[in-house]
Amino acid sequence: MNDIAIAVRDLRKRYAHVEAVRGVTFDVRSGTTTALLGGNGAGKTTTLSMLLGVLLPTSGAITVLGCDMLRDRHRVLPRMNFTSPYVDLPKRLTVRENLRVFADLYGIERASTRIDELSAELDLVDLLKRPYGQLSAGQRTRVSLAKALLNRPDVLLLDEPTASLDPDIGDRMRSHLESYQRASGCTMLLASHNMSEVERMCDDVIMLRAGAVVDSGSPARLIERYGRATMEEVFLDIARGVDEPVPSATRDVAA
Amino acid sequence: MNVEAMREMSVAIDRQRGVVPSLRRVRALIRRHAYLLLKSWPRIVSMAYYPTVTMVLWAFVTLYLAPTNRFLTDAPGFFIGAVLLWDVLFRGQLGVSLTFTEEMYSRNLGNLFVSPLRLYELIAGQLTMSLIRTLIGVGGACAFAFLLFRYSIFTMGFPLIAFFACLLAFGWAVGLAVSAMILRYGLGAEELAWAAIFLVAPVSGVYYPIGVLPSALQAISHALPTAAVFEGMRALLLQHAFRYDLFRNAVLLDVVYIALGAALFAAAVHSARKRGALLQMGE
Numbered sequence: 001m002n003d004i005a006i007a008v009r010d011l012r013k014r015y016a017h018v019e020a021v022r023g024v025t026f027d028v029r030s031g032t033t034t035a036l037l038g039g040n041g042a043g044k045t046t047t048l049s050m051l052l053g054v055l056l057p058t059s060g061a062i063t064v065l066g067c068d069m070l071r072d073r074h075r076v077l078p079r080m081n082f083t084s085p086y087v088d089l090p091k092r093l094t095v096r097e098n099l100r101v102f103a104d105l106y107g108i109e110r111a112s113t114r115i116d117e118l119s120a121e122l123d124l125v126d127l128l129k130r131p132y133g134q135l136s137a138g139q140r141t142r143v144s145l146a147k148a149l150l151n152r153p154d155v156l157l158l159d160e161p162t163a164s165l166d167p168d169i170g171d172r173m174r175s176h177l178e179s180y181q182r183a184s185g186c187t188m189l190l191a192s193h194n195m196s197e198v199e200r201m202c203d204d205v206i207m208l209r210a211g212a213v214v215d216s217g218s219p220a221r222l223i224e225r226y227g228r229a230t231m232e233e234v235f236l237d238i239a240r241g242v243d244e245p246v247p248s249a250t251r252d253v254a255a
Numbered sequence: 256m257n258v259e260a261m262r263e264m265s266v267a268i269d270r271q272r273g274v275v276p277s278l279r280r281v282r283a284l285i286r287r288h289a290y291l292l293l294k295s296w297p298r299i300v301s302m303a304y305y306p307t308v309t310m311v312l313w314a315f316v317t318l319y320l321a322p323t324n325r326f327l328t329d330a331p332g333f334f335i336g337a338v339l340l341w342d343v344l345f346r347g348q349l350g351v352s353l354t355f356t357e358e359m360y361s362r363n364l365g366n367l368f369v370s371p372l373r374l375y376e377l378i379a380g381q382l383t384m385s386l387i388r389t390l391i392g393v394g395g396a397c398a399f400a401f402l403l404f405r406y407s408i409f410t411m412g413f414p415l416i417a418f419f420a421c422l423l424a425f426g427w428a429v430g431l432a433v434s435a436m437i438l439r440y441g442l443g444a445e446e447l448a449w450a451a452i453f454l455v456a457p458v459s460g461v462y463y464p465i466g467v468l469p470s471a472l473q474a475i476s477h478a479l480p481t482a483a484v485f486e487g488m489r490a491l492l493l494q495h496a497f498r499y500d501l502f503r504n505a506v507l508l509d510v511v512y513i514a515l516g517a518a519l520f521a522a523a524v525h526s527a528r529k530r531g532a533l534l535q536m537g538e
Contacts, residue, residue, distance in 0.1 A: 015530075046531070052369045055531045078371045086534045087365030090287065090357075097290045104283030105370040107276050147366070 004063075005030040005155055005187035006051065011060035013046055013211075020046045021057070022211040028204070033181065033188040035198040038208035039239040044191040045086065047208070048157050051189070052082055064155055078106060081151055083144040084159035091133025095124060095143050098132055099150065106151035118146045121176060123169075137164035145173060149180065158190035162197060170194075174201060195231040205231070207238045214238055280372050284380030285387075288354055292387075302388055303395025306342040310396045313338045314404045330492040332406050334462065339396055339408050340488060341461050343419055344481060345452050346392040347426025348433065350385025352448035355434040359442055365534040374521060381434070382427050389423060411488075414497045418484050421502070424509040425480045426452070431516030435523035438532070460485045480505035480512065 006028035013021040021043045049055035053073040062069040067076040089098045103111035162170040207215040313334040321327040459481035476482035483505035
């Protein structure tokens with residue numbers, strides 16, 4: 001079995017006068033969670049959009065579960081899903097109606113059972129009959145997550161998955177994603193600004209700045225290399241342009 | 256569920272290609288819009304409102320002119336039939352365009368385009384919803400025409416189905432082109448959804464023969480299936496003859512326009528994918 005679930009090679013996206021993504025190359029191992037980190041405008045959402053096929057790259061190659069996403073994305077889309085704050089669900093439809101529509105789009109057998117199952121897991125039971133447009137931002141995020149898990153995806157792309165959730169619900173969502181991954185062996189790629197979330201959930205981190213990969217590795221390894229105590233500090237170093245990791249010994253002396 | 260079971264399910268999903276899964280995805284789109292329609296009676300009423308009011312207006316014009324006009328004495332249902340068929344065209348186009356703008360307003364395009372839904376299934380869903388909207392809108396007006404004026408458009412018989420199909424198909428073609436424009440230029444271009452079809456009204460000969468048009472405009476008329484349909488309708492009502500030549504022309508022109516509309520829509524989607532617009536479109 002191929003150990004690499006997502007392979008990205010020399011991916012580029014150029015708009016009229018801006019090169020949003022500049023030759024990004026990375027692999028995401030099957031069954032792992034990888035974070036795509038970077039400041040605003042670093043190219044995270046652009047990269048995720050290209051992985052999903054809703055944005056065409058200027059050049060480069062993307063392979064997901066062995067399929068070329070630029071030529072054959074419909075072969076693999078039933079095995080993928082995503083959430084993003086940049087998209088919504090129809091506001092006048094109830095939560096159940098929305099989930100039912102997407103269950104049909106993804107070809108889910110026994111859709112009602114699957115919706116009930118997810119509603120119980122994500123604490124949505126009381127919201128099923130309410131129009132999506134009447135939900136709070138946090139409730140909408142949970143519904144989007146339910147939509148993303150409907151087809152039990154093998155690859156899950158998450159753009160700010162716990163944005164707008166209070167710490168309690170955010171923690172429960174993270175736990176749910178973790179247990180889903182343990183049960184399914186799903187590969188997750190997430191873009192997040194929540195560094196404690198990244199430290200907790202991610203096996204690997206890919207750091208982007210100005211559309212290029214500037215560093216990568218496991219959170220523990222990056223923290224060690226940058227001589228920092230948390231991913232938050234590593235993020236700040238990289239986002240602010242500290243390209244060369246400072247050996248921890250030097251840092252100690254400087255301090 | 257263990258890892259093996261999940262894998263098996265993934266394989267099952269991967270195999271979901273072919274006609275049945277495709278129809279299921281089209282059904283999902285219809286379900287999405289049906290939910291919306293069924294929970295809003297004002298939406299349903301508004302679909303039939305305009306065709307009914309226009310029909311009533313032309314029915315009274317007919318009642319006023321008929322006693323002194325031999326043309327209307329011979330074909331009393333002429334104006335009512337014309338206005339109802341025109342609404343098939345208008346509702347057909349509007350049905351496609353509004354179904355698409357609804358997705359844009361909902362900021363739902365991103366979800367749709369990352370799902371297994373294919374472009375031709377999206378188009379099929381739009382066209383089916385257009386048919387449903389047209390049947391509700393024009394069907395309501397037809398019912399009122401019978402209740403108020405004892406006029407039944409169904410007296411046209413089989414040719415009515417031919418006229419209906421040709422006009423609906425042209426409405427779909429224009430609707431796809433309008434959807435393409437809205438996707439390209441954003442919801443600011445939504446006015447096109449309401450106004451676009453009226454561009455062809457003067458040269459379609461809805462209420463008059465295209466022979467009254469200047470020759471340059473007649474040339475345009477001959478390139479439109481609508482003109483063939485309304486000429487055919489007049490031939491049926493006045494000469495009681497179904498003009499197969501006009502029907503054939505309308506069908507051939509419809510095929511060309513549907514292909515153009517679909518190509519334009521596909522090009523707009525491709526352009527939106529290049530510009531990254533699918534995740535950004537919305538209110």
